[in-house]
Amino acid sequence: MPEQPFESVEDFLQDLRFQQWARGEAPGDKRYWQAFLNSNPDKVHLYEEAIALILIMQGNDLQPVNSSRKIRQIQDAIADKVTEKRILPVWQWLRWGLAAMLVVAVGFWWSNRTTNKTAEVAATEKFIPALKQSVTRRNERTQAMLVNLPDGSSVLLSKESSVRYNQQMNGKKRVVYLTGEGFFEVVKDANRPFFVYADKVVTKVLGTSFTVKSYPDSAEAIVSVKTGKVSVSTAAQNAGSHTSLTLLPNQQVNLLVENQKLTTTITEVVKPSEMTPVQKEPFEFEFTPVAEAFKILEANYAVKIHFDEVKMRDCTLTASLKDEPFLEKIRLICLATESSFQVLEDQIIISGNGCQTP
16 A cells, blocks of 8 residues: 555645656556555545556656655646647546546536547546445436435435445545435444445435435535434535535535625525425434334335334334334344344345234
8 A cells, every 4th residue: 555645735746655656667567556546435536537647748768756846837838738629638638538438426517528539538548447345336226215225324325326335334434436426325334434426416424314416417406314323525626616515414515606606595494385294304203113113214215125014013113213224123123122134126025023923
């Protein structure tokens, strides 16, 4: 793994080993940089930009960069290479190609896109290591789709939305890449923060429930909190500005990019009319028949729960499950009814003696 922190583009460009890799002089370093990207997804955009800067400059004789002035000189040189016929700057072409290869939702906003791949994009593709042990789930249905994550957290995906995550999710950070809209319920773990990377926002939590909505073809992104506390951050690409804020329960932030400028609007109390059904549902049960509790879960999470109605007919549930991921809700109900469960895609099988009176 790389030893230095790489907190900026300058750090990458000052590193001789990185320069050799970017120029194609060290093909044996593929695993080295792949491990770095897998462990530091928040630094992918710095890595991409450094690769692009070196390639665009045809940096076979590039010397270590030791000042911000040199970075600006390189960036100015990139601008000089842009012809009047080209709609987008070279760097935006590169970033689009890199992001598409990584399936990483990095924030970038521009209005006119083209489908022609430039030579610069083709030249960069060989430098992007394949991400291993990742799973991508996409909702192709018209209704919501529940995805249970390896750490026990869950995300309810809206239609035409997808998430990508590591199969094990056992690192120091739990990372999910979202395209579109998803309602997250996150298992609490103070030692392993949970990050959701979307097209325009990065959301960080320790354990809570919230919605992130950020489609690549939309100028607006929304983060809405149901329970707990959420940290939201984003960066405006061209202006270089940075927004970071904290949201509390029932607060929402709308981020809008217009004319390459970012504006944020915080709503202190989210109206019920603006909430999805799962956000509205309190999941508060007081002597509620278990069969009724299962129906509430089925309706909100788009799953089918199979159980023996005869054995469960005398079971009631008293619990507050508003802040628990879906599988934790199921586990707690099974614990209260001396039952067990199995997960088969979007179906839950409940087994056990239930509360049948002898």
